[in-house]
Amino acid sequence: MNHFTFSWGNNYIAVRGLLRSLGHDLATPPRIDAAIVERGIELAHPFLCFSGKLVLGQLAAQLERGDQRLAFMSSLGPEACRCADTSEYLRTLFAGYAGFSAHRIGGAGFGSALSNLRSHFGTTVRKRDGLRAYAVFFGKVDLLHKVDKRCTALRCLSSAPEQVRALERETIDRIDRAAGPIALWRVSCRFDRAAARLPLRDAAPSLRIGVVGGEHILSELDSIMAVVKGVAERGILLDWRSGFRMLARASDGSLAPLKERCRPYLHGAPSTSEIFSCAHALDFVEEGYDGILHVYAFGCMPQTALKPILQRVAADAGVPLLSLSIGDRFAEEGLENRLEAFIDLLRARKKKGVSR
Amino acid sequence: MNRKVWIGIDVGSITCKVVVLDADERVLAATYRRTQGCVVDAVKKGLDAVADRLAGRVVAGCGTTGSARKLVGALVGADAVKNEITAHARACLSLHPDARTILEIGGEDSKIIILRDGIPVDFAMNTVCAAGTGAFLDQLAARLGVPVERLGDLAAASTRDVAIAGRCTVFAESDVIFKQQTGHRIEDIVAGACRSLVRNYLNDVGKGKTIEPPALFLGGVAANRGIAAAFAEALGIPVVAPEHHRVMGALGAALVAKDLRLPTSRMRDLNRIRSSDFRAEMLSCPHCPNACEIVRFVECGSIVAYLGGRCDRWSATERTELARAAAGET
Numbered sequence: 130m131n132h133f134t135f136s137w138g139n140n141y142i143a144v145r146g147l148l149r150s151l152g153h154d155l156a157t158p159p160r161i162d163a164a165i166v167e168r169g170i171e172l173a174h175p176f177l178c179f180s181g182k183l184v185l186g187q188l189a190a191q192l193e194r195g196d197q198r199l200a201f202m203s204s205l206g207p208e209a210c211r212c213a214d215t216s217e218y219l220r221t222l223f224a225g226y227a228g229f230s231a232h233r234i235g236g237a238g239f240g241s242a243l244s245n246l247r248s249h250f251g252t253t254v255r256k257r258d259g260l261r262a263y264a265v266f267f268g269k270v271d272l273l274h275k276v277d278k279r280c281t282a283l284r285c286l287s288s289a290p291e292q293v294r295a296l297e298r299e300t301i302d303r304i305d306r307a308a309g310p311i312a313l314w315r316v317s318c319r320f321d322r323a324a325a326r327l328p329l330r331d332a333a334p335s336l337r338i339g340v341v342g343g344e345h346i347l348s349e350l351d352s353i354m355a356v357v358k359g360v361a362e363r364g365i366l367l368d369w370r371s372g373f374r375m376l377a378r379a380s381d382g383s384l385a386p387l388k389e390r391c392r393p394y395l396h397g398a399p400s401t402s403e404i405f406s407c408a409h410a411l412d413f414v415e416e417g418y419d420g421i422l423h424v425y426a427f428g429c430m431p432q433t434a435l436k437p438i439l440q441r442v443a444a445d446a447g448v449p450l451l452s453l454s455i456g457d458r459f460a461e462e463g464l465e466n467r468l469e470a471f472i473d474l475l476r477a478r479k480k481k482g483v484s485r
Numbered sequence: 486m487n488r489k490v491w492i493g494i495d496v497g498s499i500t501c502k503v504v505v506l507d508a509d510e511r512v513l514a515a516t517y518r519r520t521q522g523c524v525v526d527a528v529k530k531g532l533d534a535v536a537d538r539l540a541g542r543v544v545a546g547c548g549t550t551g552s553a554r555k556l557v558g559a560l561v562g563a564d565a566v567k568n569e570i571t572a573h574a575r576a577c578l579s580l581h582p583d584a585r586t587i588l589e590i591g592g593e594d595s596k597i598i599i600l601r602d603g604i605p606v607d608f609a610m611n612t613v614c615a616a617g618t619g620a621f622l623d624q625l626a627a628r629l630g631v632p633v634e635r636l637g638d639l640a641a642a643s644t645r646d647v648a649i650a651g652r653c654t655v656f657a658e659s660d661v662i663f664k665q666q667t668g669h670r671i672e673d674i675v676a677g678a679c680r681s682l683v684r685n686y687l688n689d690v691g692k693g694k695t696i697e698p699p700a701l702f703l704g705g706v707a708a709n710r711g712i713a714a715a716f717a718e719a720l721g722i723p724v725v726a727p728e729h730h731r732v733m734g735a736l737g738a739a740l741v742a743k744d745l746r747l748p749t750s751r752m753r754d755l756n757r758i759r760s761s762d763f764r765a766e767m768l769s770c771p772h773c774p775n776a777c778e779i780v781r782f783v784e785c786g787s788i789v790a791y792l793g794g795r796c797d798r799w800s801a802t803e804r805t806e807l808a809r810a811a812a813g814e815t
Contacts, residue, residue, distance in 0.1 A: 440693050454612055463610070466552075470570035470608055477604040 131156060132198050133191040135184040137344070138354070139277075142305045143269035147234065149308070150262035151250060159190050172222065178428035179455065180346060188219065192226050198249070239263070261309075268313045269304055275317070276300050278368070279324060284361040285334050287327045296323050332364065336475050339413025340369035341406040341439070342424035343432045346455055356464055357424060357453075360472065368418070370409045394438050400431040403438070410439055414446040420475045422468075423452040449474060489545040490538075492752065493739025494531065494561065495569065495732065496524055496553035499592025499619060500705060503531035504735040505538050506743065510579060514538040515732045517705070524553045525560060529759055532561075536755060546745060547752040548572070548738030552594075559782050559790050560763050562753040565742040572737030574598050574605040577701055579740055581727060585697045588716060588724065589733075590686065590706035592619045597690050609690050617686035619706045621654050625678050628661055629671055636675050640711020643676030645669075651681030651688075679711035683719050698722040703733045761785075770794055 134144050136158035145155040159165060161183055169186025177185070219231045232249035236242035243259045280297040284290045300323075303316040338360075340347065346354065347369055361367050384401065387408040391399070395407055410421050423439050425432030436452050443450035451471040453464060487508040495502040501524070505514040514535040520527040548565035549558040550572040558566040567575075569591075577584050578600065587598040595618050599607040611617060626633040647669050650656040657678065664674050700722055702713055707726035716724040729736055742750075763784045770777040782790040 437693065449607065466568045466570070467610060469568045473568070473571040474605050474608065478606065481602070481604050483602070483604070483606075 131195070133188070134158060135187040136160075139273050139301055140270065142273060142301065143266050144234070145305065146269040146307070147262045147266035150265045151246070151254060151258055153250070156191060158187050161187065165190055176428065178343075178430070179426040180343065180429065181426075185219075185222070188223070192223060192229060198230055198232075264310055265308075265313070268310050269307070272304050272313055272317055272320075273301070276304070276320060279320075281358050281361050281367050283324060283327060284358070285364055285366045286329055288330045289328050290362050292327055296320070296327070330364070334366035335364045336419045336472065336479065337366045337368065337417075338420045338422050338475070339409065339416075339418040340367055340422045340424060341409045341413070342422075343426050343429050344402060344405070346424050346426055354424070357422070357468065360468055363472070365472065367422075368413070370405070370412075394442055402429075402431040403435045406432065406435055407438060407442065410442050414442065414448055418448065419479060420449045420451070420471065422471070423450060425452070425454060427454045449478065488542050490542045491545055491739040491743045492532075492535075492539075492547040492561075493572075493732075493735035493737065493742065494528060494547070494549045494551075494557055494563075495572070495734035495738060496520065496528060496549070496551040496557050497569070497591050497734075498552055498594070499623075501527035501531050502551075502732040502735040503528075503535055504729075504732050504739050505535050506736065506739045510740065510743070512729060512732075512736065515729065515735070517731045524556060525761075525763055528557055528560060532755055532758060539755070544750050544752050546739070546742030546747055546750045548740075548742035550734050550738040550741075554738075555792055556765050556780070556782070559792070560761070561758055562751045563742070564745055564747055564751055565738065567738055567741045569734050569737075570596060570598060570605070570608050570610070572734045572741060573703060574600065574608075574737070575740050575744075576729075576733045576737035577703070578603055580729070580736075581699065581701060584699050584701050586694075586700040587703060588686070588691075588696075588700060589703040590618055590682075590712070591704045592623075594618060595686055595690050595704075597694055597696075599694055599696075607694060609692075609694065611686075611690050617651075617682055617689055619704070621657065621682055621685075622678075622706060622709065622712075624654060624658060625661065625675070628658055629665075629675070631671070634708070636679070637708060637710035637712070639672045640676040640679045640709070640714070642672040643670075643711075645673045647673040647677035649674070649677040649681040651684040657681055676711055676715075679709065680715045680719070682712060683715040687719060696720055696722070700724045701730070702726045703730045705731050707731070763789075 132148055132153055133156045134141055141155065141158050148155045165186035166183060167186070168189050169182035169184070172185045172189055173182040220229075223229050223231075230249075233245045234242070234249060236245045239259070242263065243254070243256060246259055246262070247254050276297060280293050283293040287293050300316065300320045303319070304313065307313045307316050340357065358367060384404055387404050388395070388399070390411060391404055391407040395403060399407075406423070410423075413421055421439065421443055423432075423436065425435075439450055439452065449471070451467060453467060455464070489508050490513065491506045493502075493504040493506065497520075499519060501518055501520045503514075503516045504512060507513050516531045516534040518527060518531060518534075546564045547561055548567060549555075549561065549563045550567050550569045551557075552569075554563075554566050554568075557563070573587055573589055573596070577587050577598075582603060585600050587596075587600065589596045589598070594611055596608060596610045598605050622636060623633055626636055631639065647664055649660045649664070661674055661678065664677070665671075700716075700720070702716060702724050703726070706712055707730040713724050713726055727733075761784055763782065766781045766783055768779050768781055770779050777794040779791055779793045781788055782792070
């Protein structure tokens, strides 16, 4: 039986760790290319966001390759956007593929997560196995997040960015191969030691920019975020809170304090995505970041609705904000143009000593 | 006499602008021409047009801006390659230091830049739609069978309000057709279209921005008196198209190059640029499924530079000094 999923960057590695703990494996999702984009656009409802279309394109490519069972890691929270839990939609969309089935492998709390695991793998999955599988999953999610963040910071701070990229690639391979929590701990220690040995630049970061936005976009390493993260090598410290990590850990309990924090700005019943982005923007403001970069998929309703809210957050704090919508055009020129202008603006403010 | 000059080149989607500045930041020469799809030819012709003002002078720096800035930067050997938002802001702050808002409408993009206390503090560009840009006016002029340069005069002669849809160029054209069929005067239709363009701009690019006077109106479209009047009416503040409004991006690029205070410019000799068979070729990187588009610059049968790609493969191993400058890394 083949299992497959879609990739939000390298996060499929965490899903694969979960499956391997249960004696199964997961096919490596195909990297996104033009054919996958076109297939996704062809399949999707026109109103589905761009990232959703990429997911559909990836799933179709794997189905057409002969893979049959979808292990679908959805948000554990009850308020995720439609991109985070579309298993019902996928079952309908791919109903024509013999043997295809789609299952959530997350849930709101361990009880429902175990129940979802059993719906996928059968009732023989023991509670102890489930606990171990989720320990591996969360261990990998956290370590991937740590490596991604630290390496992006090091691309700014280190005088040898090519060594940083090599360390990142090597560590991600090790995370994928690690079989359990102890092996992951060893990978983490080894990474810390290697990162500490990297040569550092003499100069401090010229700017600190906090990135918020759609979870799928922030987790995406292969395409657009690579361009965004590229600015780190211009001596700019980029920081963000991992979308996938947040989604995987989201629950009513964990969302409540964030909701409370966003109360002056978010009203009604905001989605998980809106809560995270707004709370993270407020964190960045509080932590004294020079600017906020809002990155979201064209067509993503929660993030589009959030744009004016972030404008208010930024205006109240006197911190510059740039909202970048991804997927409305394929050329990277416009993206680079706006990023470069935003950095110039932040540098001019800093040089002039503009306070908030 | 200080013989140093700085050259700025702004190549956008529709037009190519070249400016020559002296040491006192006065404009010695400026040209504005349509690229007609041939960027390299347009730049060569632009430089030819200012060549006589360069006689006996020393080029101390060259800057490029606009959507083709990297290509042109590689062609001419630019010292500075800068995005058009920063370039426009730099020029306006030099010539009009009290300006607080820049409204700029180009061929296929439009932007707003908010200035406070001598620095840009906010900006926005159009995203998915070109309805609030010069392309809209080009289409309107073609539809009405009048030269685009005459639209401003026609709008100024309007005597009656005519509503034209502003959300979409296609719908606007449908509206124009309908108004023609129902016997409205062409002057009134043009004025209505100008107001619709301004509405679109303010609802898209200008949304959420604090627009305060003095407001400068830049770009080729600023020559259209009808649009300037529609802006002033919609905003309730005077909107001024300053001298050099058409070439302000090029002017800013020259100033950015001047700011570098380089001992000598890397700009190539004009004769060499003129005789160059420089061209850009696209290739798809075969090394991973991202299939990044890489631009390869070729001159006299030799590859002189590569640009593009999301990883460092091309920059680290095959990109030349020329392209590094073109990527804005000077």
